[in-house]
Amino acid sequence: MTTALLEARDLSIHKGLRQLLKDVTLCVEPGDLWQLAGGNGIGKTSLLRSFARLASIEVYGDLSRCDDVLYIGHSAALKGAMTPRQNLKYHPSGLCTPTDTEIEEALAAVGLAGYENALTARLSAGQKRRVALARLFLPSGRLWLLDEPFTALDVAGVAILEQRFTAHAQAGGAVVFTSHQSADLGGLLNVLDLEQFRGD
Amino acid sequence: MWRIIHQFGSPPWVYRFCDKVIPWLMPITIGALLVGSVWGLLFAPTDYKQGDSYRIIYIHVPAAVVALAGYYVMALAGLVSLVWRVKLADTAMRAAAPIGAAYTAIALITGAIWGKPTWGAWWVWDARITSMLILFFLYVGVIALFEAYENKTVAARACAILSLVGTVNIPIIYKSVDWWYSLHQPASIKFTGSSAIDASMLYPLLGMIITFYALFALLMMLNLKQSLTEEYAQSAWLNKRLAA
Amino acid sequence: MTETRDIDILHYCRSQTARHLMLMVRSPSEVVNPLLFFLLVIVLFPLGLGPDPEQLSVLAPGILWVVALLSNLMICMRLFVDDLEDGSLEQVAMARVPLSIAVLPQLLASWLASGLLLSLVSPIFGLMLGLPLDVAPVLVASLLMGTAIMLLLGAVGAALTVGVQRGGILLAILILPLYVPILIAGTRALNEALHGGDPTVALALLGAGVTGGLLLAPVAIAAGVRVSLEL
Numbered sequence: 293m294t295t296a297l298l299e300a301r302d303l304s305i306h307k308g309l310r311q312l313l314k315d316v317t318l319c320v321e322p323g324d325l326w327q328l329a330g331g332n333g334i335g336k337t338s339l340l341r342s343f344a345r346l347a348s349i350e351v352y353g354d355l356s357r358c359d360d361v362l363y364i365g366h367s368a369a370l371k372g373a374m375t376p377r378q379n380l381k382y383h384p385s386g387l388c389t390p391t392d393t394e395i396e397e398a399l400a401a402v403g404l405a406g407y408e409n410a411l412t413a414r415l416s417a418g419q420k421r422r423v424a425l426a427r428l429f430l431p432s433g434r435l436w437l438l439d440e441p442f443t444a445l446d447v448a449g450v451a452i453l454e455q456r457f458t459a460h461a462q463a464g465g466a467v468v469f470t471s472h473q474s475a476d477l478g479g480l481l482n483v484l485d486l487e488q489f490r491g492d
Numbered sequence: 493m494w495r496i497i498h499q500f501g502s503p504p505w506v507y508r509f510c511d512k513v514i515p516w517l518m519p520i521t522i523g524a525l526l527v528g529s530v531w532g533l534l535f536a537p538t539d540y541k542q543g544d545s546y547r548i549i550y551i552h553v554p555a556a557v558v559a560l561a562g563y564y565v566m567a568l569a570g571l572v573s574l575v576w577r578v579k580l581a582d583t584a585m586r587a588a589a590p591i592g593a594a595y596t597a598i599a600l601i602t603g604a605i606w607g608k609p610t611w612g613a614w615w616v617w618d619a620r621i622t623s624m625l626i627l628f629f630l631y632v633g634v635i636a637l638f639e640a641y642e643n644k645t646v647a648a649r650a651c652a653i654l655s656l657v658g659t660v661n662i663p664i665i666y667k668s669v670d671w672w673y674s675l676h677q678p679a680s681i682k683f684t685g686s687s688a689i690d691a692s693m694l695y696p697l698l699g700m701i702i703t704f705y706a707l708f709a710l711l712m713m714l715n716l717k718q719s720l721t722e723e724y725a726q727s728a729w730l731n732k733r734l735a736a
Numbered sequence: 737m738t739e740t741r742d743i744d745i746l747h748y749c750r751s752q753t754a755r756h757l758m759l760m761v762r763s764p765s766e767v768v769n770p771l772l773f774f775l776l777v778i779v780l781f782p783l784g785l786g787p788d789p790e791q792l793s794v795l796a797p798g799i800l801w802v803v804a805l806l807s808n809l810m811i812c813m814r815l816f817v818d819d820l821e822d823g824s825l826e827q828v829a830m831a832r833v834p835l836s837i838a839v840l841p842q843l844l845a846s847w848l849a850s851g852l853l854l855s856l857v858s859p860i861f862g863l864m865l866g867l868p869l870d871v872a873p874v875l876v877a878s879l880l881m882g883t884a885i886m887l888l889l890g891a892v893g894a895a896l897t898v899g900v901q902r903g904g905i906l907l908a909i910l911i912l913p914l915y916v917p918i919l920i921a922g923t924r925a926l927n928e929a930l931h932g933g934d935p936t937v938a939l940a941l942l943g944a945g946v947t948g949g950l951l952l953a954p955v956a957i958a959a960g961v962r963v964s965l966e967l
Contacts, residue, residue: 306645307643308642308643308644308645344830346826346829346830346965346966347965347966348962348966349645349646349649349963349966350643350645350646350966359832361830362830363826363827363830365823365826366823367821367822367823367826368822368823369822369823369824369826369827370822371755371759371822371824373758373759373762373763374755374758374759374762378755378758381751382751382752382754382755382758383827384752384755384819384824384825384827384828384831385827385828385830385831386743386748386751386831386832386833386838626913626916629909629912629913630913632909633909633910633913636906636909636910637896637897637906637910640897640900640901640903640906641899641900641967643966643967646963646966646967649963649966650896650960650963653892653896653956653959653960653963654896654910656956657892657914657956658914660952661913661914661917664917665913665914665916665917667917668916668917668920668921669916669920671920671924672920672924675924
């Protein structure tokens with residue numbers, strides 16, 4: 293029984309006729325923070341989605357992973373016609389009954405106290421991203437797979453997120469995220485440069 | 493069992509198999525087609541009820557039978573691809589679809605040719621023909637779904653699911669069309685009577701059915717070989733084989 | 737803080753059904769438009785066939801069912817589109833609930849807002865086509881079951897085509913052939929009721945269709961959703 297939250301061995305990812313990545317190997321232990329780095333189009337999102345098992349048809353190789361996973365993709369999965377409170381309460385990932393207090397605390401933690409009952413459609417892009425990230429402050433999975441989580445966040449938002457990552461790792465969880473920017477996570481960060489796995 | 497599936501799923505093996513079988517299957521099938529068609533269309537005895545116009549059944553019935561079987565072949569290939577992740581099964585499924593659709597079209601057209609002299613109309617909404625028309629749409633659906641996806645590997649997965657859904661529905665559709673027809677049609681017209689068919693007519697018919705099956709297999713193999721040649725154009729085993 | 741509470745499937749279904757119903761309430765046109773479409777197309781038939789009430793009442797079962805079929809098609813075209821676009825469908829796939837169950841809440845909400853409404857309102861449309869009110873119970877019962885099966889089958893097609901450009905027409909090509917048995921059974925039930933026969937066989941078949949559909953369709957829908965998420 294391995295303690296690793298995610299273990300990928302010789303993973304290769306294809307897209308149609310192209311081979312995006314090959315021989316990807318990664319082991320994510322509790323307490324790890326991993327950034328998947330690489331230029332545009334190299335396959336960061338595809339790799340992350342294969343970890344999430346959202347992409348599996350063109351993924352070859354060994355992948356084992358715990359079940360306690362939280363995934364936030366490019367799109368925020370927010371309904372403009374609902375309020376942030378409702379978006380979190382009825383989240384399609386099955387956030388299992390966050391209480392109203394928990395929701396308020398989570399929204400406050402991302403700096404959106406007072407916006408619980410605003411229409412999500414009226415929020416700015418950055419604010420919407422914060423609502424999406426509020427999930428990270430609710431009872432959530434051990435393994436976080438986040439696609440470009442820092443997009444649209446201002447400096448304050450970035451700081452909140454970085455702190456949250458560190459706290460999560462210290463509590464025994466792990467974060468794997470893709471990003472163009474380098475995050476300041478105080479040396480705890482492992483960077484996996486995908487250039488070394490570029491396919492043929 | 494696993495070994496057998498693996499062998500069938502190995503492109504070089506299948507390519508060799510096609511190369512071995514096609515050279516003799518092709519002349520036999522074409523020969524049988526010619527003989528069967530000529531026998532049925534010219535030499536079989538005249539039917540006492542329908543005269544000479546019935547002769548088209550030597551094309552119509554085999555086409556219809558194999559069209560239906562072809563859908564199941566396609567769905568089976570889809571199932572193998574879904575369950576055992578055999579890539580070649582995808583290719584086989586893709587090969588079967590247009591061939592099956594063509595067979596269905598031939599069955600429909602020959603059905604119309606039969607209908608005109610027999611009942612005076614190019615199209616009669618009989619249970620058999622109506623079911624065949626729906627089968628045609630089912631084939632077209634699979635082909636259209638495949639074309640709609642840009643990523644062909646994912647497309648094949650979608651088509652496998654669709655073919656399996658179709659497979660479950662085909663018996664239901666056929667039965668319900670039969671039921672519908674039995675209520676609405678006053679006279680009991682049957683394309684293929686369950687009444688005894690004379691041996692002199694039955695044997696050429698059976699022969700043609702077998703020939704059409706063989707033709708289906710032949711076309712599948714030709715199609716498979718073509719697909720494999722395109723897909724593995726760069727690979728070593730193919731180039732070695734073509735050079736030899 | 738890093739532990740997820742266990743997911744209660746029933747709670748998940750209730751919460752997601754609530755979510756979809758809430759969204760429908762916020763955009764009422766999604767609910768009203770299919771009904772309007774139904775009404776408009778029904779109106780076309782007397783205009784095209786002539787106002788003779790006897791002729792219309794003979795054709796009424798077929799007309800009603802074909803139009804119900806087409807309205808249902810329109811609903812299925814919208815089924816997973818929004819959720820795919822904004823990333824909600826991904827989240828449904830990530831939920832620790834079997835996907836074949838996780839897709840059902842949306843279908844339930846959809847049916848409540850469309851099939852159920854349509855069936856209850858259908859006797860009015862039937863009257864417009866010369867269908868007497870005493871066949872209304874059979875009409876409503878058959879449509880209730882028929883729309884349920886159509887939604888389940890249509891969802892399979894919707895799941896397979898949601899990621900595709902101009903998937904609407906493709907959806908029609910894929911599922912209209914599958915709708916044929918429902919059409920046949922539904923019109924049969926109505927015709928039997930109209931002419932004093934026994935509609936129970938047809939109704940029972942529709943019932944079997946609902947049961948079979950509920951058992952088999954969700955697996956296919958889940959498979960289709962997974963395929964569409966790969967794109």
